[in-house]
Amino acid sequence: MASTEFMNKEYNMHLDFSVSLGPAYTKWMKALGEKKILANKCSKCGRHFVPAKPFCEICFEPIDEWIETDGEGIVESFTIGYAKFRNLPDPPYVIGVIRVGPSAVSMVHWIAGFPYDKPEDIPDKIQIGMKVKPVWAEERKGDLLDIRYFEPA
Amino acid sequence: MEGKIGIIGYSLVGFDDDVKLRSDEMVFRASKSALDAAGISRDDLGTTVISSIDAYDGITISNGLMAPAGGGYQKDATRIQGGGVGAIFSAFAGILSNSADFSLVAGADAVRYDDEVVSNSSYDALFRRPVGMFNLPGYALVATSLLKEQGATEKDFAFAAAKSYEAAAKNPYSHRKIAATIEQVLESPYVFWPLRELEIAPISKGAAALVLASEEKTKELVKDPIWVTGIGAGSNQYYGSWSDLTSLKGLRAAGNRAYRMAGVTDPESQIHVAEVFAPFAPFECPIIEALGLCREGESWKMLRDGITSSGGAKPINPSGGTVGTNPPSCGGFYRTIQAAMYLTENSNVGRAVVQDSDINLGFFGETYHVAVLERGGV
Numbered sequence: 104m105a106s107t108e109f110m111n112k113e114y115n116m117h118l119d120f121s122v123s124l125g126p127a128y129t130k131w132m133k134a135l136g137e138k139k140i141l142a143n144k145c146s147k148c149g150r151h152f153v154p155a156k157p158f159c160e161i162c163f164e165p166i167d168e169w170i171e172t173d174g175e176g177i178v179e180s181f182t183i184g185y186a187k188f189r190n191l192p193d194p195p196y197v198i199g200v201i202r203v204g205p206s207a208v209s210m211v212h213w214i215a216g217f218p219y220d221k222p223e224d225i226p227d228k229i230q231i232g233m234k235v236k237p238v239w240a241e242e243r244k245g246d247l248l249d250i251r252y253f254e255p256a
Numbered sequence: 257m258e259g260k261i262g263i264i265g266y267s268l269v270g271f272d273d274d275v276k277l278r279s280d281e282m283v284f285r286a287s288k289s290a291l292d293a294a295g296i297s298r299d300d301l302g303t304t305v306i307s308s309i310d311a312y313d314g315i316t317i318s319n320g321l322m323a324p325a326g327g328g329y330q331k332d333a334t335r336i337q338g339g340g341v342g343a344i345f346s347a348f349a350g351i352l353s354n355s356a357d358f359s360l361v362a363g364a365d366a367v368r369y370d371d372e373v374v375s376n377s378s379y380d381a382l383f384r385r386p387v388g389m390f391n392l393p394g395y396a397l398v399a400t401s402l403l404k405e406q407g408a409t410e411k412d413f414a415f416a417a418a419k420s421y422e423a424a425a426k427n428p429y430s431h432r433k434i435a436a437t438i439e440q441v442l443e444s445p446y447v448f449w450p451l452r453e454l455e456i457a458p459i460s461k462g463a464a465a466l467v468l469a470s471e472e473k474t475k476e477l478v479k480d481p482i483w484v485t486g487i488g489a490g491s492n493q494y495y496g497s498w499s500d501l502t503s504l505k506g507l508r509a510a511g512n513r514a515y516r517m518a519g520v521t522d523p524e525s526q527i528h529v530a531e532v533f534a535p536f537a538p539f540e541c542p543i544i545e546a547l548g549l550c551r552e553g554e555s556w557k558m559l560r561d562g563i564t565s566s567g568g569a570k571p572i573n574p575s576g577g578t579v580g581t582n583p584p585s586c587g588g589f590y591r592t593i594q595a596a597m598y599l600t601e602n603s604n605v606g607r608a609v610v611q612d613s614d615i616n617l618g619f620f621g622e623t624y625h626v627a628v629l630e631r632g633g634v
């Protein structure tokens with residue numbers, strides 16, 4: 104049976120969602136609007152978290168201690184996008200795993216604001232362990248993208 | 257926990273870039289021929305477990321469509337989204353709890369979808385999705401750590417892919433039979449540095465089904481069966497530390513549970529072959545370290561020395577691996593069937609491990625599954 108005998112059906116979905124962030128995520132996101140990166144701390148194991156967590160999954164306790172960090176972070180890993188994907192920036196761009204301040208965990212954000220001549224030079228421009236700091240958006244609304252990107256500190 | 261179940265029949269349909277049947281018909285065809293191979297009928301089944309992932313199927317609760325196709329009408333029908341070995345885990349529990357003598361597990365990959373958009377939607381909306389995370393940069397972030405901190409080279413990455421392609425070209429079920437050499441892999445462009453196009457798994461279409469049975473029924477029906485003697489699961493942190501994520505702690509927990517159940521005390525000497533889920537080829541190295549198939553830090557040397565090639569002393573992915581064939585919903589079944597075939601065809605090999613996870617959608621917050629397979633009258 105030739106495959107051309109079968110029909111093909113195309114379809115798509117557009118779905119809208121909304122979620123309340125609760126106290127911990129709301130506090131952390133609101134602080135971004137004021138150019139502050141907060142950490143919260145599990146009072147049982149003493150670990151700090153950026154981004155904040157509502158609970159410690161190891162101690163299995165809620166978290167309610169907070170500190171303000173200086174926003175500086177360490178690059179733990181990075182990758183360079185060299186191909187164009189739908190809804191994503193034009194290449195090249197860098198996505199980094201960044202550990203901010205005393206955090207025991209990492210966040211993911213863009214790394215930019217460093218000079219390079221050719222796209223293929225980028226892998227040598229970033230090192231694991233490199234210090235980075237946030238570059239803030241002009242207009243902020245309590246969102247991860249209030250940080251435009253991290254740049255070398 | 258002690259006990260084992262037998263693999264008494266299986267079927268593979270595919271694999272290719274595209275298929276001409278809808279998911280339910282694919283599951284039906286695979287299930288029907290797996291039942292025929294086992295010599296039992298739908299009436300004998302106690303449970304069916306479908307492995308499916310709604311986002312890939314373009315339908316929520318896709319098991320409603322596929323459970324009847326897997327023989328599940330009026331049966332105890334379950335659906336698992338965490339991969340095929342997770343579905344076998346559920347079937348294993350059903351048989352050992354005496355709720356079934358026979359269980360059928362099945363899945364299909366048939367729908368075309370926009371991989372990066374679907375994968376991006378599997379990342380959380382607050383912290384990961386806004387910066388464009390999806391499966392490929394997730395894999396690449398792990399690959400950078402392998403390169404910069406675990407002693408691997410880009411040539412190792414390419415060799416891991418090339419040795420898989422060489423094996424895949426010899427496997428009639430493989431999706432990609434391109435036999436790409438190490439030079440061809442190194443010539444393919446970076447997608448997300450340090451990963452190149454030919455080091456990343458394709459999306460494969462096809463279907464798979466297995467019939468599993470209690471120890472008693474297996475002994476009645478099969479002379480020289482392949483057994484699942486141990487199975488385990490383990491999850492990682494979601495917003496975790498990078499070192500926790502890259503040391504694959506969830507996988508280590510899953511492996512330890514499976515080994516304990518199977519009575520494996522020294523996996524390095526007691527496991528002879530493995531089929532693992534490496535959606536970017538070099539990922540097989542940290543996986544085999546986490547599974548204790550070699551000493552910590554030695555996986556790259558084993559790769560370079562050809563020990564883990566398909567003709568080597570400890571073949572890893574002799575089927576051709578994930579860069580050869582990667583059906584997201586039924587991949588765990590594919591790997592289990594390939595490992596069972598390997599044990600059947602190589603009478604000198606006694607024990608295999610199969611590893612699976614849900615990281616097709618992306619890295620972070622993974623759940624891992626591990627199964628131990630053994631031959632004969634153990």
Ligand SMILES: [Zn+2]
Nearest residue numbers: 145148159162
């Ligand atoms: Zn704690």
